[in-house]
Amino acid sequence: MRNVRLAPLFSGLVFGAGVLAAAAAVYVFWSRPRLAVVPLQDPKLQQSLAEMSAATPERAAQLESQLAKAYVRLPKAAAFDAWMAEREGAWKIEARSTESSPGIEVRHYSLSFNNPLLGAWPDILAAVNAFCDEPGLTIDRFDLALAREGDRFDRAQVVLSARLRP
Amino acid sequence: MRKDHVVLLWWGKEVRLLTADGTIAACTAEVRGDPVKLIARMLAEKCPKAGAARIIYQPASLEIHSLACPPVSRSQLQAVLAADYPALNLPHAVWSVEPVRGNPDGSGHSTLLYIDNRFNLPRLLGTLDRLDIEVEGVWPLQTLIESTPPCDGVDFLGVIAIGAHSLVSCASPSGSRYLRFQDEAAEENKMTSDLHAAMALFDGAAFHPGLLVIEDTAIGSSLREAVRDVPLDEIPFGAFLANARRLKPGGFSDFLHHKPFYSYRPTLSQIAAVVGLTLSVGSAWTVYEIHERANLLNRRFAAFQAEQAELERLVESRRATKMKLDSLDHDLALVPNAPQHQGELMRALNRATPAAISLESLLITGDNFTIKGRVYEGEGMPSSPLIAFCQNLAGAGASWRLLDPPPAQSTGSATKAATVPAPSESSSSAFTLHGVLISAPAEPSPHA
Numbered sequence: 001m002r003n004v005r006l007a008p009l010f011s012g013l014v015f016g017a018g019v020l021a022a023a024a025a026v027y028v029f030w031s032r033p034r035l036a037v038v039p040l041q042d043p044k045l046q047q048s049l050a051e052m053s054a055a056t057p058e059r060a061a062q063l064e065s066q067l068a069k070a071y072v073r074l075p076k077a078a079a080f081d082a083w084m085a086e087r088e089g090a091w092k093i094e095a096r097s098t099e100s101s102p103g104i105e106v107r108h109y110s111l112s113f114n115n116p117l118l119g120a121w122p123d124i125l126a127a128v129n130a131f132c133d134e135p136g137l138t139i140d141r142f143d144l145a146l147a148r149e150g151d152r153f154d155r156a157q158v159v160l161s162a163r164l165r166p
Numbered sequence: 167m168r169k170d171h172v173v174l175l176w177w178g179k180e181v182r183l184l185t186a187d188g189t190i191a192a193c194t195a196e197v198r199g200d201p202v203k204l205i206a207r208m209l210a211e212k213c214p215k216a217g218a219a220r221i222i223y224q225p226a227s228l229e230i231h232s233l234a235c236p237p238v239s240r241s242q243l244q245a246v247l248a249a250d251y252p253a254l255n256l257p258h259a260v261w262s263v264e265p266v267r268g269n270p271d272g273s274g275h276s277t278l279l280y281i282d283n284r285f286n287l288p289r290l291l292g293t294l295d296r297l298d299i300e301v302e303g304v305w306p307l308q309t310l311i312e313s314t315p316p317c318d319g320v321d322f323l324g325v326i327a328i329g330a331h332s333l334v335s336c337a338s339p340s341g342s343r344y345l346r347f348q349d350e351a352a353e354e355n356k357m358t359s360d361l362h363a364a365m366a367l368f369d370g371a372a373f374h375p376g377l378l379v380i381e382d383t384a385i386g387s388s389l390r391e392a393v394r395d396v397p398l399d400e401i402p403f404g405a406f407l408a409n410a411r412r413l414k415p416g417g418f419s420d421f422l423h424h425k426p427f428y429s430y431r432p433t434l435s436q437i438a439a440v441v442g443l444t445l446s447v448g449s450a451w452t453v454y455e456i457h458e459r460a461n462l463l464n465r466r467f468a469a470f471q472a473e474q475a476e477l478e479r480l481v482e483s484r485r486a487t488k489m490k491l492d493s494l495d496h497d498l499a500l501v502p503n504a505p506q507h508q509g510e511l512m513r514a515l516n517r518a519t520p521a522a523i524s525l526e527s528l529l530i531t532g533d534n535f536t537i538k539g540r541v542y543e544g545e546g547m548p549s550s551p552l553i554a555f556c557q558n559l560a561g562a563g564a565s566w567r568l569l570d571p572p573p574a575q576s577t578g579s580a581t582k583a584a585t586v587p588a589p590s591e592s593s594s595s596a597f598t599l600h601g602v603l604i605s606a607p608a609e610p611s612p613h614a
Contacts, residue, residue, distance in 0.1 A: 011435035011442070018445030025449035025456075032456050045477050052481070055488035063494035070501040104500060125512050132506030139508045145527035155527075163501050 071103055074136040077164040080107075083134065084162075090114055090123060094157075105164045108140075113156035118146070124156060136163035169217015172299075173410045174205060176290075177307070178226045178331040178349035181205055184407045185213045194329065201225070202289045209297060218300045220410045223421060224307040224333070225286055226349040229253075231279040232342065237266050240418055243277070251281060259283035262306055262421045269341030270320065278343050280306050280421075287421060304421035305413055308345055311335050314409045316375040316399055323364060323376035325393055327357070327386045328403060334360040336376075338367035357385065358392050365396065375399050379406045507565040507603050511535065518558035522551035526596075530603075535566070537599040552597055560601070569600045 075083070095110035113124055124144070131139055141159040146152075170186035181204055183191040191212040195201045209216050231251070235243060243263055248254045254261050264278040287304060294301050311317050311324040317337075324335040334357070336344045344367055346360035378398035380386040416423060508530055515537070519525055525539040541552045556571045 008435050011439040013442075014446070015438035015442035018442030018449070021446045021449035025452040028453050028456050032460055042474065042477070045474075045481050048481050049477065049484060052484035052488050055484045055491055057487060060487055060490050060494065063491060063498065067494055067497050067501070070498060070503060074501065101497070101500075104497065106500060125509070125516065128512055129509035132509040136502060137506075138502045139506060139530065140532065142508055142528070142530040144529075146525070150524070 067103075071165060074104070074163050074165050075134070077105055077166055080162055080164050084109075087127065087130075090127060091158075100166065103166075105166045107162045107164065109160040109162070111158050111160065113153070113158075116147075116153045116156060118151055118153065120153070120156075124153075128158070131158065131160060134162075137161070170213055170215045171218045171220075171411070172209070172213050172216045173220050173222070173407050175222045175224070175307075175328075175407055176201060176205070176286075177222075177224050177328060178347075180329040180331060181208060182328065182403075182407065183208055183212055184404060184410075185216075188404060188408070190404050190407070192329065202286065202293055205290060206293050206297065209294075209299065216297075216299050218302055219294060220302050220413065220415075221290070221304040222307050222310050222407070222410055223282075223287060223304045224347065225282065225284075226347075227282055227284040227286065228306070228347075229279075229281040230306075230345055230347070231281070232276065232345065233279060234274050234276050235263075235266055237268065237275045240423055247279060251279065253281050253283045256283055258285050258288060260287045260304075260421050262304075262419050262423075264306070264308055264312070264343070265418045267337070267341055267343070271340065273341075276342055278306075278308055278345060291422075301422065303413060303415035303417070305410070305417075305419055306421075307333060307347075308335055308343075309413065309419040310406070310410055311377060312337075313413060314377060314401065314406060317377045319374060321368070321374060323368075323374075323396065323398065324378075325361065325376065325389060325398060326379045326406075327383070327389045328379065328381050329383065330385065332357040332360075332385060332389060334364050336364040336367060339369075339371050340367070342367065357389060361389070361392055377401060377406075379403055505565075511566055511603070514559055514564065518555055520551050520555060523555050533603040535601050535603065537601070538596070539599075540594050540596050542594045556599065559599075566601050566603045569602060571599070 090113065091111040092114050093109055094112050095108075097108045099106040099108075113120065113127075115123065128139070128142065131137055138161050139158060140161055141157070143155050143157045144153060145155040147154040172186065173184040175182040175184075179195040179199070179201065181193045181195070181201060183193075183205075185191065191208060193204050193208050195204050209219075233247075236246060238246065240263065243266070244254055244261075247263075251261075253259045260282050262280045266275045266277045268275050291301055291304075307326070311326070312322075316322065317324050317335075321337045321339045324333075326333045326335075331347070331349045333345070333347045335346075338344065344364050346356075346363070348357050348360065374397075376396065376398040378390075378393060378400040379402075380390055380400065381403060413420075511530070512528070515525065515528065519539075522542045523539055524542070525537065527536075527538045529536045541550070541555075543550065556568060560566065560568045560571065
């Protein structure tokens with residue numbers, strides 16, 4: 001070590017460079033990004049993703065196929081109108097409403113039987129069977145009550161919903 | 167590797183070298199010769215393993231001044247004496263002072279000042295440094311004399327005659343110092359005069375034992391004759407020179423008076439360079455680490471953001487798909503795909519109703535149905551017609567289920583839960599049956 005000769009100017013330059021480097025290091029240290037840790041993934045997003053794990057495009061395609069097949073089985077509105085016209089003699093339409101959405105039309109009917117005599121029971125039974133057999137048609141309410149005298153029906157009402165192809 | 171320790175005596179134009187094994191080598195410079203080169207050659211030849219040296223420096227060019235001074239430190243003394251001796255401030259001049267002595271009578275203090283501005287000592291030090299020889303200290307000969315018994319007392323007389331040179335030194339009882347150096351053999355008379363002048367300082371007082379170092383030369387013999395009556399202890403030159411090893415380096419009279427380590431420029435330069443280098447390397451490493459850490463954090467954060475965006479995109483996509491699925495489910499729910507059992511229920515009622523039962527009403531709301539009627543019971547009937555009715559109605563394979571059928575073992579006119587006694591007729595009772603269709607319609611009507 002004793003034999004290492006260093007010019008004072010060189011030593012001064014090295015020392016000055018060291019001090020400058022230290023100052024630069026301190027500056028870099030204080031101006032470094034303060035992001036200490038990377039945050040974890042949002043648990044709400046993870047939970048949402050888990051909850052919607054079944055919502056896959058494959059499932060959507062499957063349902064679309066099912067829906068298309070189901071729509072195909074529905075009667076056309078014009079055909080249903082004709083079918084309904086055949087029953088308007090025995091049944092009176094008390095209320096009617098329609099809901100339309102793409103690909104389907106839903107009609108709601110409230111009907112009452114025109115002939116309240118007890119002997120009309122087979123006709124009522126046949127009509128209900130026809131309602132049940134018609135595709136896309138559901139009986140939402142059926143109310144049949146005998147009068148106290150027992151010779152006629154006090155109430156004979158049916159509420160229907162018909163799903164039709166527009 | 168072990169280094170030898172040598173003692174050098176620069177004595178006028180002569181040089182004496184005391185090696186580590188006690189041998190003494192002597193050389194004399196030529197008239198215009200350079201003693202520094204002579205010393206270098208001598209060291210290379212006589213003691214090539216020399217690693218440290220102590221130098222007794224007494225060249226002919228060394229100015230010697232005996233003077234009064236205040237009892238102050240060496241640096242203060244330099245400041246005090248610099249007014250009278252400007253050479254003390256010359257950058258190339260070397261100087262030394264003997265330790266300040268107080269006069270026994272209390273009249274003041276005195277010292278010896280040595281000044282050499284011929285640049286000999288710096289050249290010698292540079293030469294030894296290049297030879298990798300550490301110089302531990304450089305002292306005047308007077309210092310060596312005053313540290314050698316019996317001259318380490320208050321007053322003394324020292325006589326040295328080596329080679330062609332002589333030196334007479336004394337400290338008188340009054341405290342004053344006397345030092346005379348003669349560097350020419352022809353000056354024999356001057357040597358004797360110096361001796362007598364020194365002895366005169368004692369002014370008849372008794373001599374304490376003094377020091378005599380003489381080589382057997384003509385001058386030495388003459389001088390020995392002159393001090394024959396003076397009580398001096400003669401010491402071999404080698405033993406005298408070996409006393410230099412006991413001198414304290416950096417002491418008061420050391421020409422290389424040691425400065426604090428931080429004022430020693432080479433050391434300061436080395437420290438500054440090492441500190442600067444360490445700071446540079448440490449700073450570079452720190453900056454590199456910070457940069458790398460920041461890069462790592464940035465990469466992680468970018469990956470996190472990408473994952474987050476991908477997750478959000480996936481959730482958004484799933485949400486849209488789910489909305490589509492919900493819509494499809496809703497549309498599918500609008501389309502009935504299960505068979506309707508209302509007609510079947512009415513046909514079953516037609517078949518299962520016995521004569522003892524009169525049905526009064528049938529209400530079907532969605533998948534629930536309610537049957538009300540009246541049962542006629544008579545004595546001697548094996549079981550309740552209502553029970554048989556219920557069993558026939560809800561037989562195997564039926565698409566409905568009665569929620570509160572009467573128990574099979576019960577007999578009598580009415581079941582516990584579903585029959586209500588008729589107030590008007592004692593032979594008949596009303597009943598109400600609740601049931602549920604197993605397959606229900608998909609969407610209730612707003613008119614229901």
